[in-house]
Amino acid sequence: MPQHDVLVIGAGLAGQRAALAAAEQGASVGIISKVHPVRSHSNAAQGGINAALDPQDSWESHAFDTVKGSDYLGDQDAIEIMCREAPSELLTLEHLGVTFHRDGTGHLGKRAFGGASAARTYYVADITGQAILHVLYEQLMRHEEVTRYEEWFSTALVQDDDGRTAGVVTRNIRDGAMELFAAKAVILATGGNGQIYDPTTNALICTGDGIAMAYRIGAPLMDMEMIQYHPTTLAGLGLLITEGARGEGAHLYNAQGERFMEKYAPNKMELASRDVVSRAEQTEINEGRGFPDGTVALDITVVPRKRIHEALREIVNVGRDFAGVDITREPIHIKPGNHYVMGGVKTDVHGQTPIPGLYAAGECACVSVHGGNRLGANSLLDTLVFGRRSGEHAAKSVHNMNMPDPSRSSLQDEEKLIRSIVERDGTGRRVSELKAELGKAMDKHVAVFRDEAGLDAALEIVQRLKDEARDVAIDDKGTVFNQDVLGALELQFMLDNAEAIVISALERKESRGAQFRTDYPDRNDDQWLKHINVSANGAEPELFYSPVTMTQWEPQERTY
Amino acid sequence: MADFKLKIRRFDPESGEPAYWADYDVELPPERSVLDGILQVKDREDASIAIRCSCRAAICGSCGVRINGRSALACNTRIGEAAERGRDGFITVEPMGNMPVVKDLVTDMEAVHWKKVRRVVPWLVPAEEPPEGQEYIVPAEAMLDVTQAMACIHCGVCVSACLSMEVDPEFVGPAALAKAYRFVGDPRDGEHETRLRDLAEDPHGLYDCTHCFQCVEVCPKDVAPMNQIMRLRRRATDDYGIKDVNNGYGHEKAFVGLIEKYGTLFEAQLLPRSFGDGSLVKGQLSPSGAKQLTRELPTAIRGVRAGKVSPKKALLHPKLPDQKQVRRIFNEIESQGERIELNLYIVGEMAEGEEGA
Numbered sequence: 001m002p003q004h005d006v007l008v009i010g011a012g013l014a015g016q017r018a019a020l021a022a023a024e025q026g027a028s029v030g031i032i033s034k035v036h037p038v039r040s041h042s043n044a045a046q047g048g049i050n051a052a053l054d055p056q057d058s059w060e061s062h063a064f065d066t067v068k069g070s071d072y073l074g075d076q077d078a079i080e081i082m083c084r085e086a087p088s089e090l091l092t093l094e095h096l097g098v099t100f101h102r103d104g105t106g107h108l109g110k111r112a113f114g115g116a117s118a119a120r121t122y123y124v125a126d127i128t129g130q131a132i133l134h135v136l137y138e139q140l141m142r143h144e145e146v147t148r149y150e151e152w153f154s155t156a157l158v159q160d161d162d163g164r165t166a167g168v169v170t171r172n173i174r175d176g177a178m179e180l181f182a183a184k185a186v187i188l189a190t191g192g193n194g195q196i197y198d199p200t201t202n203a204l205i206c207t208g209d210g211i212a213m214a215y216r217i218g219a220p221l222m223d224m225e226m227i228q229y230h231p232t233t234l235a236g237l238g239l240l241i242t243e244g245a246r247g248e249g250a251h252l253y254n255a256q257g258e259r260f261m262e263k264y265a266p267n268k269m270e271l272a273s274r275d276v277v278s279r280a281e282q283t284e285i286n287e288g289r290g291f292p293d294g295t296v297a298l299d300i301t302v303v304p305r306k307r308i309h310e311a312l313r314e315i316v317n318v319g320r321d322f323a324g325v326d327i328t329r330e331p332i333h334i335k336p337g338n339h340y341v342m343g344g345v346k347t348d349v350h351g352q353t354p355i356p357g358l359y360a361a362g363e364c365a366c367v368s369v370h371g372g373n374r375l376g377a378n379s380l381l382d383t384l385v386f387g388r389r390s391g392e393h394a395a396k397s398v399h400n401m402n403m404p405d406p407s408r409s410s411l412q413d414e415e416k417l418i419r420s421i422v423e424r425d426g427t428g429r430r431v432s433e434l435k436a437e438l439g440k441a442m443d444k445h446v447a448v449f450r451d452e453a454g455l456d457a458a459l460e461i462v463q464r465l466k467d468e469a470r471d472v473a474i475d476d477k478g479t480v481f482n483q484d485v486l487g488a489l490e491l492q493f494m495l496d497n498a499e500a501i502v503i504s505a506l507e508r509k510e511s512r513g514a515q516f517r518t519d520y521p522d523r524n525d526d527q528w529l530k531h532i533n534v535s536a537n538g539a540e541p542e543l544f545y546s547p548v549t550m551t552q553w554e555p556q557e558r559t560y
Numbered sequence: 561m562a563d564f565k566l567k568i569r570r571f572d573p574e575s576g577e578p579a580y581w582a583d584y585d586v587e588l589p590p591e592r593s594v595l596d597g598i599l600q601v602k603d604r605e606d607a608s609i610a611i612r613c614s615c616r617a618a619i620c621g622s623c624g625v626r627i628n629g630r631s632a633l634a635c636n637t638r639i640g641e642a643a644e645r646g647r648d649g650f651i652t653v654e655p656m657g658n659m660p661v662v663k664d665l666v667t668d669m670e671a672v673h674w675k676k677v678r679r680v681v682p683w684l685v686p687a688e689e690p691p692e693g694q695e696y697i698v699p700a701e702a703m704l705d706v707t708q709a710m711a712c713i714h715c716g717v718c719v720s721a722c723l724s725m726e727v728d729p730e731f732v733g734p735a736a737l738a739k740a741y742r743f744v745g746d747p748r749d750g751e752h753e754t755r756l757r758d759l760a761e762d763p764h765g766l767y768d769c770t771h772c773f774q775c776v777e778v779c780p781k782d783v784a785p786m787n788q789i790m791r792l793r794r795r796a797t798d799d800y801g802i803k804d805v806n807n808g809y810g811h812e813k814a815f816v817g818l819i820e821k822y823g824t825l826f827e828a829q830l831l832p833r834s835f836g837d838g839s840l841v842k843g844q845l846s847p848s849g850a851k852q853l854t855r856e857l858p859t860a861i862r863g864v865r866a867g868k869v870s871p872k873k874a875l876l877h878p879k880l881p882d883q884k885q886v887r888r889i890f891n892e893i894e895s896q897g898e899r900i901e902l903n904l905y906i907v908g909e910m911a912e913g914e915e916g917a
Contacts, residue, residue, distance in 0.1 A: 035620075036622075039621065039622050041615070043713070044615060044617070044619055091693070091695055095695075095696070097684030097746065099703045099742075100695070100703065101704075102698060102699065104700060106697040106698050107695065108695050124707060125704075125711075130710075134710065134714075139683060141678060141682055203616070204615075204616065205614045237616070239616070317618065318618075322617065430603065430604075431607065432603035432607070474607070475607040476608035477608075478572060478574050478663075480573050480574055480663050481662055482610075483607070483610055484607040487607065
């Protein structure tokens with residue numbers, strides 16, 4: 001049985017940062033990932049990372065923007081930590097070798113981003129996430145004391161008799177072997193769950209595995225109703241056009257040629273918070289001022305062409321390859337699309353979940369620094385700051401602890417489950433069918449605008465799909481690289497995520513951040529300035545509330 | 561919506577059977593990707609087809625395959641265009657080359673690509689301690705320049721297409737060498753000369769590339785690995801004067817010298833001059849040069865016998881009629897004071913009235 005002081009699940013930015021931090025504390029570290037680490041979805045974070053590094057800027061300003069962006073649902077103690085630690089985290093990355101853009105004096109250069117009162121987004125062209133991910137992987141290769149388990153799929157968390165996290169059951173994708181890992185602490189860094197929506201900007205691997213695994217052992221999920229729709233995604237495919245485009249000055253127009261953000265956010269215009277811009281676009285589309293393909297136009301041609309090629313190169317490629325549009329010459333049609341889950345496994349500011357020995361960081365976690373709406377370029381920051389904090393805290397706290405001895409029965413249970421999936425006769429529906437039905441339902445009912453009838457319909461569908469998912473048909477009976485059986489497991493993870501989202505969205509009877517209820521169109525601080533938590537204790541999910549931590553910013557009306 | 565025919569190379573290591581071709585029909589708009597086609601087959605017909613894929617947007621680098629024999633990412637190859645290039649109406653999809661196949665379209669990148677990446681010491685070795693409380697101050701151009709190599713997504717498509725690696729599996733290869741340039745071009749790194757010397761001395765290193773341009777053509781991210789290799793060579797020779805055992809230094813000097821003098825390559829002189837760091841006399845007089853030249857004699861004789869070269873053609877090489885123009889180009893470039901590197905990361909043409917980069 002492989003044993004590690006700290007076991008990290010997921011090798012995107014949060015996971016790799018956690019692993020490095022834990023290793024620097026002297027812990028023996030294992031990092032498990034269902035894909036090779038550089039395939040992680042952190043790659044897709046194009047625009048940059050926020051930090052109040054400029055002496056003219058201040059962490060308080062960054063924190064206030066984040067609090068306001070969150071529609072006052074973010075926990076202010078956590079937001080303060082994130083914004084205070086941002087500059088040093090950014091410099092650490094630079095010192096490790098990230099090729100951040102420089103200004104004419106050789107200092108770090110920055111760009112403007114949505115919802116921010118100052119330009120404080122540092123970037124590498126529009127491959128910021130990729131560049132950081134690859135540099136962290138360079139460091140991971142250098143740290144030989146970190147054992148990498150690349151292409152291992154985690155199926156279940158294991159607890160000891162006292163309820164402490166003791167390890168995880170995994171499947172080696174390469175040969176199908178099941179393995180039980182023992183660990184003194186487990187850090188979940190498994191990313192988001194966008195695949196429960198169709199379309200989504202998220203990669204096929206974003207199936208909410210860690211969120212579901214934690215949910216299943218009773219860890220509360222918080223703010224799950226807060227699902228971000230990104231304002232600029234390609235219709236149909238859902239591919240992302242970075243907010244950096246608007247940061248560089250691009251405009252939004254409806255089909256009548258109106259720069260409609262004037263109506264919705266006269267001060268910040270295209271650079272209002274994402275929830276605001278997405279709602280504005282969807283309103284234009286719903287009221288018949290969009291294009292026939294259900295989109296509005298993003299006009300990047302106002303940005304000088306050299307600047308586009310220097311700073312927005314990736315989306316030149318995306319436009320050319322995936323939409324057949326030369327963005328330097330013509331507007332591109334876009335619409336709001338599923339992008340990010342603000343909610344996740346509830347943690348404290350050290351990344352600890354209420355389950356002893358279990359940590360979570362990055363998109364799968366909810367600290368909560370994003371509250372009702374995440375600001376662009378705060379996600380990379382979140383992964384890095386709280387990834388590091390989790391790694392450090394986990395390594396320190398297990399220093400004098402004995403290695404747990406997780407029961408092999410959990411391994412046998414998972415082996416049995418997988419065998420039952422592989423050996424079934426194939427009478428059920430296909431994984432792809434269930435997934436498609438889920439994705440359409442979520443995008444229809446749990447999107448930019450929601451109401452009770454739609455959410456009820458979504459819940460009914462999700463619950464039916466959960467039943468059907470138990471006997472989906474499987475084509476692949478083999479052990480080597482059996483993606484079919486992994487797909488069946490991922491589908492069950494996704495359905496747990498979907499259930500938590502819909503239940504929480506039904507519960508919150510107000511409009512705040514990404515949750516806009518047409519039947520409750522106003523923010524209601526008296527009743528709903530609190531977090532909604534959901535936990536699966538046994539079979540039926542239970543809801544409870546937790547307070548929002550306020551430090552120095554009282555809720556105000558939110559305008560941009 | 562249109563109908564397409566996919567011919568996918570299947571291989572199941574557990575079956576004991578050799579790899580085989582299987583045909584599938586898909587229905588998609590032609591602007592969708594070959595990956596979308598494969599996923600449709602998986603979704604509707606046979607979910608046992610193995611292919612790594614994730615982002616669908618040429619960012620994660622998972623879905624490298626060969627489509628109609630050409631290495632590419634399945635997600636940014638349009639299915640309609642692939643069909644036009646296919647034979648007998650079929651789009652063939654097979655696993656990448658130069659790497660062992662694990663199952664179907666999945667190759668063992670760890671055994672080849674990542675091993676080679678680790679060969680080049682793939683992390684920054686800082687020249688000096690990081691400045692306290694601030695970033696390293698480096699030129700903006702230098703960061704943009706290495707960002708071209710940083711744009712590599714490690715999809716392995718160039719490794720799959722590399723002709724040198726086909727001949728010499730030990731070749732460090734295009735992706736790993738581009739990764740090396742990411743450090744050699746980075747002013748913050750303190751090991752430029754060590755890195756260059758190491759890769760120049762390695763018989764499978766810097767000078768194992770044969771300029772076939774395959775990696776430049778297939779790279780989905782415009783990393784242009786071969787160009788990065790050439791830049792490593794220029795740094796090794798011009799900046800550090802590294803004279804390697806592979807004689808790459810002398811070869812480059814000889815090549816450039818001959819073009820400057822004749823306008824086209826004078827092949828009979830290339831070898832002797834290569835052994836003399838560009839000088840014809842020195843190459844023939846130096847003991848090692850003479851020895852190697854003698855060793856190459858049989859090749860020359862075989863060439864004459866086969867009628868590929870005649871002694872007259874080989875020994876007399878006319879200058880180009882407008883040789884002056886070639887020399888003019890040399891003068892123009894050499895008068896610049898510093899070496900001009902085309903920054904290929906910014907590929908866009910300039911707009912009217914816009915200043916040059």
